[in-house]
Amino acid sequence: MLDYITSILNLIMLSAISIILVIYVVKTLRVSREYTKAKNIIEEIILSFNKDMDALKNKTDELDSNLQSLQIPEMDHVKSEIKSLSSKIKKLQDQYSILEERISEIKTSIDELSKMSQSVADRNKLSPMETIFPLKKETIFSLTPTELKILEILATEGDKTVREIRNRIGLTREHTGRLMKNLYDKGYIERRTNRIPYVYRIKKEMKEFLAKKNL
Numbered sequence: 001m002l003d004y005i006t007s008i009l010n011l012i013m014l015s016a017i018s019i020i021l022v023i024y025v026v027k028t029l030r031v032s033r034e035y036t037k038a039k040n041i042i043e044e045i046i047l048s049f050n051k052d053m054d055a056l057k058n059k060t061d062e063l064d065s066n067l068q069s070l071q072i073p074e075m076d077h078v079k080s081e082i083k084s085l086s087s088k089i090k091k092l093q094d095q096y097s098i099l100e101e102r103i104s105e106i107k108t109s110i111d112e113l114s115k116m117s118q119s120v121a122d123r124n125k126l127s128p129m130e131t132i133f134p135l136k137k138e139t140i141f142s143l144t145p146t147e148l149k150i151l152e153i154l155a156t157e158g159d160k161t162v163r164e165i166r167n168r169i170g171l172t173r174e175h176t177g178r179l180m181k182n183l184y185d186k187g188y189i190e191r192r193t194n195r196i197p198y199v200y201r202i203k204k205e206m207k208e209f210l211a212k213k214n215l
């Protein structure tokens with residue numbers, strides 16, 4: 001009788017975990033579709049905006065070239081207006097670059113979310129109670145100097161995003177993202193996924209290890 005009750009409880013637990021997993025995957029797919037739709041709209045807006053901006057810049061350059069050969073009253077005022085317009089165009093180009101970078105970050109976050117859902121599904125097939133990413137102390141000494149620097153930054157300065165870490169170590173966003181994922185997969189850091197971009201935090205065990213190492 002006890003074995004029968006235990007089997008029923010295990011079946012209920014497995015069913016609950018399966019339902020949660022299905023809901024999580026459905027939400028992930030929904031977010032991915034919404035991102036793709038929003039990305040296409042933004043790309044169309046940016047393309048149209050970029051064409052208009054290029055046309056405006058060409059007209060401005062042509063006007064400036066024509067004015068260079070003319071001698072008319074208030075020429076300095078006209079040139080000043082042209083310079084102001086060129087400055088505004090430059091600011092718009094900078095905003096375009098920032099927008100493009102944010103779109104890339106959103107895509108990266110969606111890709112990581114999809115990979116994480118697949119990882120959760122694979123782990124649940126093996127053992128619903130398995131500890132996620134345990135600290136692998138036997139491989140600590142195989143860390144590169146850059147990875148150790150990232151861990152020390154997290155240990156001394158607290159939680160950081162990929163962008164903040166990238167600004168500190170001077171690498172590209174893609175390279176920094178791969179390093180953070182590698183440290184996360186090895187169990188050295190934790191990742192808070194309740195907002196985008198993700199925020200990374202060093203694990204307590206790793207922080208204590210680094211403190212002993214620096215003594």
